Structure formats: structure tokens, C-alpha cells
Amino acid sequence: MANTPQAKKRARQNEKRFAINKARRSRIRTYLRKVEEAIASGDKAAAESALRVAQPELMRGVTKGVYHKNTASRKMSRLSSRVKSLA
Incomplete structure (x- = not known):
């Protein structure tokens, strides 16, 4: 458990940040x-x-630090190629 005032503050900040990031991810x-x-x-129209x-x-999500840039790019690339392949 956090003992110093600084550690207690960091624990509070981490809780808030975790909640915000969890909501963003969701x-x-x-x-x-x-x-x-x-x-x-x-x-196809709805997918696009x-x-x-x-x-x-x-x-x-990338700019807010929830996802890594390459992860987001990979997800977008795979989704867009699947959308393109729809007849």
C-alpha cells in the first residue's frame, strides 16, 4: 500500500487514468x-x-495513449481490406 503522500496521489491518478482509458477502449x-x-x-455501404x-x-485512441500507432494502423488496414473485398 502507498505510504508517502506522493505515492498516494499517484495511486489516485492511476485509478482515474485507468477508468478513462477503460472507457475509451470500450x-x-x-x-x-x-x-x-x-x-x-x-x-458494403453500411460497412464503409x-x-x-x-x-x-x-x-x-492512439493520440490519447490507449493504443500503439502500429496496432491502430494494423486494425484499420485489416478492416478496410475486408470491407473492400465485399462484393
């Missing part, structure tokens, strides 16, 4: 799931629009 996953569902249904909405949200 929000991003929701957007990605919407793209996945559109791909699964075979609706969902992808357009998900992309800035995923990149915002």
Missing part, C-alpha cells in the same frame, strides 16, 4: 464491432460508413 471496441457486424451482414466513423475514433 468506446473504440464498440465502433470496431459495428464495422464487423456490417461486414458479417454483407452490406461504419469504417469511416471508426477510423478517427481509433486514431484518437
